[in-house]
Structures are given as C-alpha cells and as structure tokens.
Amino acid sequence: MHHKNIAELSAELAAKKISSVELTQHFIDRIHQHDEQLNSFITVTEEYALQTAKEADDLRAKGNAAPLTGIPIAQKDIFCTDGIKTSCGSKMLDNFIAPYDATLVKKLKAAGTIMLGKTNMDEFAMGSSNETSYYGTVKNPWNLEYVAGGSSGGSAAAVAARLAPAATGTDTGGSIRQPAALCGLSGLKPTYGRVSRYGMIAFASSLDQGGPIAKTVEDCALLLNAMAGFDEHDSTSVNKAVPDYTALLNQSIKGMRIGLPKEYFSEGLSKEVETVIQSAIKEYEKLGAIIEEISLPHTALSVPAYYVIAPAECSSNLARYDGVRYGYRCKDPVDLQDLYKRSRSEGFGSEVKRRIMIGTYVLSAGYYDAYYLKAQKTRRLIRDDFTEAFKKVDVILSPTTPTPAFKIGEKTSDPISMYLSDIYTIAVNLAGLPGMSIPAGFVNKLPIGMQLIGNLFGEEKLLNIAHQFQIVTDWHKQIPEGF
Amino acid sequence: MSKIEWEVVIGLEVHAQLATKTKIFSAAPTQFGAEPNTQACAIDLGMPGVLPVLNKETVEMAIKFGLGANAAITRKSVFARKNYFYPDLPKGYQISQYELPVVGKGYVDIELDDGSVKRINITRAHLEEDAGKSLHEDFHGLTGIDLNRAGTPLLEIVSEPDMRSAKEAVAYLKTIHSLVRYLEICDGNMQEGSFRCDANVSVRPKGEEKYGTRTELKNINSFRFVERAINYEVERQINVIEGGGKITQETRLYNPDKNETRPMRSKEEANDYRYFPDPDLLPLIIDEELIEQVRNELPELPQQKRQRFMDQYGLSAYDAGILVSSKDMAAFYENVVKESGDQPKLAANWIISELLGALNKAGLELDASPISSAQLGKLITRIADNTISGKIAKTIFDALWNQEGDVDEIIEKRGLKQVSDTGAIEKLIDEIMAANPEQVAAYRAGKDKLFGFFVGQAMKVSGGKLNPGQLNELLKKKLQG
Numbered sequence: 001m002h003h004k005n006i007a008e009l010s011a012e013l014a015a016k017k018i019s020s021v022e023l024t025q026h027f028i029d030r031i032h033q034h035d036e037q038l039n040s041f042i043t044v045t046e047e048y049a050l051q052t053a054k055e056a057d058d059l060r061a062k063g064n065a066a067p068l069t070g071i072p073i074a075q076k077d078i079f080c081t082d083g084i085k086t087s088c089g090s091k092m093l094d095n096f097i098a099p100y101d102a103t104l105v106k107k108l109k110a111a112g113t114i115m116l117g118k119t120n121m122d123e124f125a126m127g128s129s130n131e132t133s134y135y136g137t138v139k140n141p142w143n144l145e146y147v148a149g150g151s152s153g154g155s156a157a158a159v160a161a162r163l164a165p166a167a168t169g170t171d172t173g174g175s176i177r178q179p180a181a182l183c184g185l186s187g188l189k190p191t192y193g194r195v196s197r198y199g200m201i202a203f204a205s206s207l208d209q210g211g212p213i214a215k216t217v218e219d220c221a222l223l224l225n226a227m228a229g230f231d232e233h234d235s236t237s238v239n240k241a242v243p244d245y246t247a248l249l250n251q252s253i254k255g256m257r258i259g260l261p262k263e264y265f266s267e268g269l270s271k272e273v274e275t276v277i278q279s280a281i282k283e284y285e286k287l288g289a290i291i292e293e294i295s296l297p298h299t300a301l302s303v304p305a306y307y308v309i310a311p312a313e314c315s316s317n318l319a320r321y322d323g324v325r326y327g328y329r330c331k332d333p334v335d336l337q338d339l340y341k342r343s344r345s346e347g348f349g350s351e352v353k354r355r356i357m358i359g360t361y362v363l364s365a366g367y368y369d370a371y372y373l374k375a376q377k378t379r380r381l382i383r384d385d386f387t388e389a390f391k392k393v394d395v396i397l398s399p400t401t402p403t404p405a406f407k408i409g410e411k412t413s414d415p416i417s418m419y420l421s422d423i424y425t426i427a428v429n430l431a432g433l434p435g436m437s438i439p440a441g442f443v444n445k446l447p448i449g450m451q452l453i454g455n456l457f458g459e460e461k462l463l464n465i466a467h468q469f470q471i472v473t474d475w476h477k478q479i480p481e482g483f
Numbered sequence: 484m485s486k487i488e489w490e491v492v493i494g495l496e497v498h499a500q501l502a503t504k505t506k507i508f509s510a511a512p513t514q515f516g517a518e519p520n521t522q523a524c525a526i527d528l529g530m531p532g533v534l535p536v537l538n539k540e541t542v543e544m545a546i547k548f549g550l551g552a553n554a555a556i557t558r559k560s561v562f563a564r565k566n567y568f569y570p571d572l573p574k575g576y577q578i579s580q581y582e583l584p585v586v587g588k589g590y591v592d593i594e595l596d597d598g599s600v601k602r603i604n605i606t607r608a609h610l611e612e613d614a615g616k617s618l619h620e621d622f623h624g625l626t627g628i629d630l631n632r633a634g635t636p637l638l639e640i641v642s643e644p645d646m647r648s649a650k651e652a653v654a655y656l657k658t659i660h661s662l663v664r665y666l667e668i669c670d671g672n673m674q675e676g677s678f679r680c681d682a683n684v685s686v687r688p689k690g691e692e693k694y695g696t697r698t699e700l701k702n703i704n705s706f707r708f709v710e711r712a713i714n715y716e717v718e719r720q721i722n723v724i725e726g727g728g729k730i731t732q733e734t735r736l737y738n739p740d741k742n743e744t745r746p747m748r749s750k751e752e753a754n755d756y757r758y759f760p761d762p763d764l765l766p767l768i769i770d771e772e773l774i775e776q777v778r779n780e781l782p783e784l785p786q787q788k789r790q791r792f793m794d795q796y797g798l799s800a801y802d803a804g805i806l807v808s809s810k811d812m813a814a815f816y817e818n819v820v821k822e823s824g825d826q827p828k829l830a831a832n833w834i835i836s837e838l839l840g841a842l843n844k845a846g847l848e849l850d851a852s853p854i855s856s857a858q859l860g861k862l863i864t865r866i867a868d869n870t871i872s873g874k875i876a877k878t879i880f881d882a883l884w885n886q887e888g889d890v891d892e893i894i895e896k897r898g899l900k901q902v903s904d905t906g907a908i909e910k911l912i913d914e915i916m917a918a919n920p921e922q923v924a925a926y927r928a929g930k931d932k933l934f935g936f937f938v939g940q941a942m943k944v945s946g947g948k949l950n951p952g953q954l955n956e957l958l959k960k961k962l963q964g
Contacts, residue, residue: 080532093531100525102532199532206762234534235764313762316564319575320529324628336626340568363566363757372759 001026002162003479006071006219009165013060013070020060020070024053024114027072031116031163034483037144040158042077042135043085044117053114068226069112074158074167077118078125079105079210080199088201089121089133089151092321092328092347102199103231104168104210111226116164120154123349124318125175125203127151128421131412132351139408140183141480142446146405149179155213156183161483166214166223170200172207173306174400174425177437180213181400181449184439184478186466187213188220191457192432193238195224196231202317204310205236207429216476217438217467221245224459240457248460249467254288256465259393263299264424270403276441276448277399280469284397287468294393296385301378302427303419308362308375309430314352315359321347354415383431390455395465398424400437400449424451434459438466439475447478487725488689491717492697493652493682494644497659498637499669500613500677501544507612507636508535508578515675519618519629527634529573534763537562541636542767544668545585545610546777548638551662551784552605554589556774560609562764566757570628571615579639581758584609585767586638591662592786593654594804603655604643611637638668644683644694649713653706656680657808661785665810673704680709684716686724695720696730700744703737712737716744788813796820796827805835811849815856822860829863837880854883861890874947875899903950905957908941911949912961915940926962937962 001023004012012018028046035041049072056070080086080098082105087093101109109115122132130138130153138153140146141161148157152169156179159167169176171189180187188211195210202208212223225246230239260281265274281291323329323343330342348356362371389396401421411418428435433453440450450469454462470476506513509526526533549556563581586608592600615630640659646652660678663669671678685697698720703712715737720730735744783791785807792803792813806816812834819830838859842852862879865871871879871894882893894900902908915937916923926933937958941949 080530086531088531096531098532099530197532198534201531202763204762233536235536236534236762312759316566316576316757316759319566319568320531320573322568322570322575324570325528325573326530336570360757363759365755365757368757368759 002030002165004165005216006068006165006214006222007216009071010067010222014065020053020056020072020114021050023070024049024072024116027116027164031158034161034163035158038139038141038157038161038163039136040120040138040148040154040161040163041074041117042087042089042120042154045084045115046117048084049114049116052109056112056114059112066112067222068108070114071112071166072114072116072164073108073223074116074119074155074164075105076121076152076155076168076170078121078170078201079168080201081105081115081118084118086118086201087134088125089123089135090348090352091134094134094328096327098199100199103196103233104200104227107229108168108223108226113226119152119158119167122151122153122175123352124201124314125151125170125172125208126314126351126355128174128178128418129406129408129411130154130179131408132349134349137408140405140446141483142184142405145407146446147182147408149182149405151175151179152187152213153179156180156185156187159183159185159213159215160480162479166212166219168210168223168227169213170203170208170210171425171429171435172203172209172310173429174422176211176213177400177425177435177449177451178422181437181439181451182405182447184447184475184480185213185215186217186220186436186438186470186476187211188224188436188459188463189428189434190224190228190459191238191434192429193236194434194457194459195227196229196234196237198231198233202313204313205317206313207306207310209429217436217463217470218246218249220436221249221463221467224463238457243460245459245463248464251464252288253284253465253468255290256395257290257292257393258284258465259292259294259389259396261296261299261389261396261398262293263296264398268402268420268423269399270443272443273399273401273403273448276443277397277450280440280450280473281397283469283472287472289465292393294389294396296382296389296427298378298381298385299427302382302430303423305375305378305382306426306430307358307419308371309379311355311359312363312372312375313359315356315363318348318352318356323347351415379430382427386427386431386433386453394461395458396453398451398453400424400451404443404446404448428453432456434462436462436466438469439478440473441475442478447475489686489717489721490689490691491647491649491713492644492685492687492694493646493649493713495642495646495652495655496681496683497640497656498679498681499548499640499659499663501541501636501638501668502670503538503540503544503636505538506634507538507541507610509634511634513635515677517631519627519631522631523615523633527573527630529575535578535761537764537767538636541610542585542769543773543777544666545608545638546769546774547666547668547781548608548640548663549586549589550774550778550781551666552586552589552591552608552640554605554608555587556769557583557585557587558769559583560585560767560769562610562761562767563758564761567754569614570626571617571630571633573615573630573633577612577614578761578764579611580609585769591655591658593651593658595654596650598800601651603645603658606641606643608638608640611639613637644685649710649717652682652713653710656706656709658785661808665782665784667782673706676704679704682709682713684713684720685730686717686720696732698730698732698744699734701734701736701747708737708739711739711742712744715742719744782810792816796831798827798831802831802835805839806831809849815849818856819860819863822857823863824867826863826867829866830860833859833863833880837877841884853886854880858883858890865890865894869901869903869950870894871899871901872947872949872951874942875901878947899946899948901950902945902948903953905953908949908953908957909961911941911944912937912958915944916961923962927964934958934962
C-alpha cells in the first residue's frame, strides 16, 4: 500500500478498495514504527489527520471527491498551520502555535489532502543537510549514516521511507531538489510567483518558493495542480491561469532540445555522478530529444551572489524574532537590550546566526554598494544567461548535486564545502526558474538526482520531459531497504 | 567685536496619517482609540510567514497630495525596508520608501504676516507604515506595547530647508495642514497624532552660504509648540555657538511643559537602517490614466477658493483667507451667504467677528457651533430687510447661542422687532425732550454733542428697537424746534 504513488492511491480510494481513514492510519502506524530512527517528523498530527480523513470519506460517500481527496501528505514545518505548532526547525519557534493557515496549506486542504504532520527541516530552511535543525539531524533512509539533504530533509526522508505518499517542501537555493536527489525522489521547485508564499515562513523572500516532493513526476504534477495559483495575499504571486499540469505528461518529447551547460559538467562534479547523468542523457537521446551543449557563463558567480542576497534578506526577515510578541524569550531579561541579545543568541542556532551576521554586514552603510548592489547586478547577469539559453533549448539538464549524500557530520565544520553542495541548484532560484530533480541512478547504493530546469512558467513542458524519463526508467521505483 | 546677526534655517518633516479605513499593508481597521491590540491582525503583529499587500487607496491619496502640492508623481517608486529593533516595531523593520518616493519635487506658497507670499519647496513625499506605541505608564517598571497603530498609513512630506523663522515654519505647517484636509486625505487631528511634525533646525551667520549643523526636533504636535520649540532651539544653538561651543547633530525631544528641548539620542547611538528594496512588494507603478483620474476628482484647493471668494463675494484677501482656512469653514460661509439672501459681506463680518470670536471664547470648533449656518443666514436676512437693527441682532445672536429658538421666534417672543413707525418714534422723542428740558436748552444753545445723549436715551427707553436712521432724522428735526 505505502509503495503506491498518489495516482494509484487515488484510484484505490475511488474504487473504494480502501478508505482514507484506513490509508491515513496505515501511514501513521508507519511513522510510529520507523520515524524514531529517521527523525523526519517534528510533529505528528494523528488525531487531526484521522478526523479530516473521516471527513474526506464522508465527502467521497456523497460523491464529491476530487483526485486528491483523502490522500495523506506531510507538511514541511515551515508552513503555518492554524492551531498547530509551526517551529521552522528552530528553538526560536518551538513554542509557536500558528494562528492561521498558509495559503498552500489551505489549498491542499481544500483539494482534500490529509495532513499527517509537520516535517523536520534545517533551522529556518538554512542548511543543506538537515543538521542545523533544533530537532536533530534527519537520517537518509538509504543509509542511516548519511544526510537526507536539506533544508526539506524531513519531507524527503519521510517520503523515501514511505511514511507519507508525498510532502511539501520549500526551495530557496535547492532545498526541494537537493534532498529529493539525495533520497531518490522527484521534487519540483516551481517558477517564483507560481505558488503563494503567504504563511510560508520567510528565509529569503525573493528566492523562496514552495513545491512538492513525491515519488513520481506525475504525483508532483497532481500536487502542483492544487498548490499553484495567484494569491491576493502575496504581492509577488503571479496572476496567471493554472493549467492542468498532468495534461501534457504523456506527450512525446521527440525533437525537443535539451541543453547541457558545460559549466555544470566541469571540475567539482564527481566522476561517478557524471557517469550516472551521462547514461540518463542517453535515455533522452533514445526518446528522440536533441542534446546540445550550452553555456551559462556566469555560473561561477551564482554561489557568491546567493550568499550575499539570501543572508541580506534573511537578516531582515528574521528581525521579527525578538522575544517580544511570540516565540522564544530569554529568562528574566534585565532590560530591552538584554531581552534582544539573549533571546536571539539563545533562540537561534549557529548557522542562522552566521547568515544574519553576513546579511547585516552586506547591507550596512558603506558596504551596500560593494556587496548587495553588486550581487543584484550579478543576479541579473545570471538571469540573462538563462534567457539566452532558452532561446536555443526547451529545458536544461544537469546533475542536481556534485556528489551523492555525504555522511552526517562530514561537512558541519566546513560551511564553504556545505554551501558548494548547492552549486547546481542556486542559479535557478536567482533566475526565478522552475527546476526539478528526478532519480537518475545510484552510486554506492545512494541515489543520484538529475536536475531539469525549465523556462519561466514552463512547468508543463518540464513535467512532460521529466515524466517521459520515468516511463522508460525505474530509478524512481527503487525502495530503500527496510522500508 | 560687533554682534553677529544669525539666520535661522528650518526644514519640516510632516507625517500625515492617511484617512483610509484599513491599514497600508493589511485589512485591519485604522480607527483611533480602540482597546490596545484589538486593531492589529497577524500582518500588523509581524507573525511568521505573513506578507504585506499595498492598500491602493493610499496610492490615490499620495497622488492627490502630489497634484495639490504641484509635485512630480513618480511613475515607478519602490518600497524599502528600514531596519531597526524596537519593541513597538513588530517586524524589526518599517516598510517605507527610500530612494524612489511616490511624490517627487513640488512646492506650496505660504502667506506671511505682512501679506507677502513665499514659496516653500517640497523635496519629496513618501508612503510608509506607522509603528505601534510603547506605553510606559501603568506597567510598574515594564513597558506595554499597543500595536493598534502599527501599519497605519502615513505620508511623510519633507520640505527643503526654505524657512527662515519659526513663524514661517508655522505658516508652512498650516498650509500643508489645510491642503491635506481639503484633499480629504488626512483628518489633521494633531492631538490624536494624525498630523505630526519634526523640525530640522540650524543657524548660520547672515550671509553665510553653508548650512550650520542641524538638530532634529521631535514631539512638536501643535502649531503653538512648533513655534515655541523652534524659538527655544534657535536661542539654544546661538547661545552654544556664541559661548564658543559646537552644535552636535542629534535628535532632540521637545518638552512643552518645560518649554525646552533635550537630546533624545546622539549620533553614536544612531541606527544604520540598512535600507534595501522590500522583496515582498513589487515596485509601485503609476500610470497616466490613474493620475488623470485623480486629477479629475481633485476638489477646489484653498488658494483657488480664496481667489474665488475675493472675486465672487468682493471680500478682502484677509477675510477670504480666514474663511478658506478649512473646507468646513468655507462651506459654512457659503451656506450663510445662501441663507442670508445673498449678503456676502455681512455674512463674512458676522462669521469672522462674532461667531469665530464666540467659538474661540468657548473653546469650540466650528462643527460644534451652537448656531447653524441657516440660523446665522436668517439673522442676516432680518438685518438686511430692516426687521431688526444691527444692535438688536447681537442680542438675538446671543439668544441663538443659548439655543433659545430660531431667529423669528426670538424676535417675536422678545418683541425685538424694529420700530419704524414715525408717529411712535416722534411720541417717544417728545417724552424724552419733556423729561430733559435742560439738555434741550443746552443743545439749542449750540452744544451739538448732546445729540448722542438723546439718541442714547431713545434707544434705552425703546430697548434699542428704533430704526436708527429714522430716529436720527426725526430727532434732529424735533431738537431744532
């Protein structure tokens, strides 16, 4: 049952082979059984899930079921959920019960999904290994000594271990695609503005975007149908019609052009990963796609630009956590300065503090032009690179990460090497483009992800090309041992 | 050494609270005076995950101001975050506009005491959100935070340092105050803080081109305090400099009880606000169509109205100036004119010398006037049609003020109708002459001044009801014998 994808579960529910309550109970049982070793959930909303599952069954009995009615999913703990703890992986919000639902949560609820719980994540989504979470590291179901990736590591581990059919994630520099890659899943970061950010706790506002993590591309399409759309509460969401993202999945991709950025296939990329990606490219050739080399000349600047812009925005976004209105407050502050200093020193972890300090620095008088302004100009160059590239190709293909999952603790003392694990995913956020990671093979029994990048609002084509790969391969059907 | 003559340089920053129903970035109400923290939604509280959405009404109001102040409207302006920590600033930053404000350079003309006109340039006006309030009383050494005001829309209007005296600063402030009220974008209530002002003040030796070091005065929330605070500060600065000291650039708080300014925070403590464009808000694009739409909805502005009052009603510039000082006052005046059967000059006189005097004495605003424009108009009608004399009219005015009924009722009830019957007046004159034979004789012997005595006697006996013209004529005839 838990190996089935959403499309299959939806059919079973429709055929009344199983009820949503039974399905939900099954996944809750699996969470109880397995999550102690994985640490993928921060909160399990068992009672709430069973209650809404019952409502979904009632709805179905009345003949009012939609494709996602009664399908359990997990929510990354970055999305505000009314009346339910929303921690963002931080001690700062360990006591925070959100007073409202994020738009994405509302939409998925309205589509009929059942929330199983809130998944673990890097603190405030800052991290690539889920080791910065206040709630501890998430373990990779493929090998418990390895990281699940981050920041949506809890979501990815939960889906990979079949503790949830699918989960939500957020992606600021790769936080959906990288954990999806490291856990052998399909993950989609939509175009910036496609999915509302309202109620999604901000890390870097101009880069953050929510999206699905699932076993298959088709499931991602089904979830995106429910998640996407204009939201009057988010000024940066785009008022553009939402197509049925499953409609074009089965179209032939014969004659479509796939670009390989030469800068992504250079030093830093592990030989084993490159071999996996090269054989994936062969599959595309067999499907009739035209492969060509392209250039994204400013690629090398994307990590530096990102590590100015994202911390700058984060330093401002996280200023609200001051111990005054909600969240962590230090014990017995003697005055206002003490309240601020200790609440923030004690409430935030070291990676968050590092980024707040970098961000504060780059926005300071006298440094703004040299860092923030320059990074914004660089960002434009990076975006222009992609604009040029999409004049020639339909999608861009690359590895998602330079290496497979690394060992827990391996990079915690070396932030630069940690930051470089997002080297292929970051530019996509800077350019606001949609990007996917899908399973493309294994190295040392650890999954390898292939990244596909689409043009702005080109999710349909992107999903089509990704789905065609999954028709002819079975990497996405592999199950980690013991789950 | 000859004494240096100092020149004062003043620039004002006015914060006008925009009269919208809801806040600038949320749907919470802006009403004043509610229980603490009842008018603040998740967005105003800076909850995790919330996002701002611009209230379009504030944009139209900003455009209105721009057009009223002869200013350029920026076609693409940008919201920026001003970052600093303060307990009543929920997000840890204020959304404001920095490099690209919605209103660019403009000007207003102010009138000085000698009747001359001076042009004050406006640097910019930008939209921003207000912060909450910190309440230091009633919390026993702690501070209470009320976030009702957080997110209230403000238009910050920044002038050039064009003013040269506290009086000019007040005249400018009054001009802006009148403008925003005419435009109906701000209620102008200074007590409730919906119209606030900070003043940048410096002094320099007359003839010097370089500006002196300025201080910023805060908490000057009445026209009177603006004048006093600036005068105090000017004197302080001159004393410091003449005593061999230097002015420190700092923010100073005005204490109206002590009439002094004190440093609030020094430059060392000054914040680096780390402004950057707010990534949660798109640039504000204003198209020609919207500007034209707002332009077409603009009301008649104070200066246009004043000119019209002078042309249409034959008023002096001074009287017209008083009557257009607020939109309500102008409307009240025009209503009195209408109700008085077209007596614009009498109407102006009665409002300016009687009604405003009485209101001032009673400490009332025009909208609380016990005498309506209709009643005042009626009173003037009765003067013009000779039903009552101007003197009696004052009595009736007092009765109206005391709510004793309407004009005609009071005339009737008190028998105040003017006596214009020649026979009756002659009879009364005869009686008075008979009672004062010595005065009659003296008058007839050439003591002309006694004429006033007879008028006074006649008015006293009649209760002031005699038609004064007729009385004069008949009295003269009778006294001459």
